[in-house]
Amino acid sequence: MNSITLGQKFQLPWQAGSRLLLRAASLAACIALWQWVSSAHVDLGVITFRNLPSPTDVVEAARLLIESPKLASHLAASLTRVFAGFFAAALVGIALGLAIGRSRWCADMLLPPLEMLRPIPAVAWIPLAILMFPSSEMSMIYITFIGALFPILLNTIHGVEAVDRRLIASARSLGGGRRAVFTEVILPAAAPGIVTGLAIGMGTAWFCLVTAEMISGQFGIGYYTWASYTIQNYPDIVVGMLFIGVFGMGSSALLKKAGDALMPWYLPERK
Structure with missing residues (x-):
């Protein structure tokens, strides 16, 4: 060391x-x-x-929200939507990313339509989300899913593609089969990129929360922020933004910490 x-x-x-x-x-x-x-x-x-609004105005608005019984309902609704969309995006994004990164055929078949969908902002999905899902709750989860999917997908692809080919060749020369090479060489080497994608995807899911909760709903931090704007309650807008920022930063940091704990072989150098 x-x-x-x-x-x-x-x-x-x-x-x-x-x-x-x-x-x-x-x-x-x-x-x-x-x-x-x-x-x-x-x-x-x-x-x-x-x-x-000044910081003192925002602190007062935050105090009133914390003392309000609606805060628990807002947080529960937003956390459910964000984590449901994020975990679905993690499953789909990692699976597709591993397939595309390892298979040229999968890359040729799947990457072009995914690359076409990637630049579409979450707000543009609102009309289709309303049409595709019978419930507004599923529509909101879908918006956070779309927001988290592409960072996870692209970082997984890049993580797999960046694996040193000499490591794969060495493992094969030592008698490693396809499964052993995949589980013992490719996955550990690609894991840092996957964790980075998960952390970015979590932040993007929170970023899309306001967009998702614009669709419908009576509760949620994003809904609270948007409703405060419609009634021109400016300190409450900042309070909602800060709640989203704090929870987004905290959840991304927890993912990075969990990734570091699961990857003792990987430690990025920082000056």
Whole structure:
């Protein structure tokens, strides 16, 4: 194990503390800038902050939402939709990505239509989602599924295609069959790319939440954010955005941590 890897695994307490302090200072600077532009009603012509709620307004709106009994219903609805769509996308995306990455025939058959569908934004799927699914709940899950699918799919394909061919040839020369090569060489080598795709897909699923909950529904953080906009309740809009950001960041970070725990052989180098 080289010195870089040792330094990454065993950070001194003052190093960890300085990194935490730097991150806290960065966040504090952003909040201070937000407070200034909102309280000073900065108007730059191209962009204006006259109607931007201040951090104190947002904190008060967040307090009221946290104390409201509707918060649990909003969170339960959004978490169900996001994770249902994400896990379906993970199953389909990884399976298709492994097939396309390993088989030229599958790539020729499946990749062209998938590449055609990939640039279509989630909001454009709303009319078809309403037509295809009998319930609005399934329509909303489908929107989050579409949002998460393509990052997982493409990262899986790239992970498989990036496997060193010499490793595959060595495994075959040692008598490894197709199944052994796939499970013991290709999957471990492609796993970092797959985990990265899962983390990006989770963030994209949360990104598509507002779009999904525009379809229908009485509960959900995305619905709460959109409803706040329609009644021009500006602090609540920011509260909804922050909830989505925090949950999206947290779930993506958990996926990365789980991936690191399951891949002890992989440790990216960071300067």
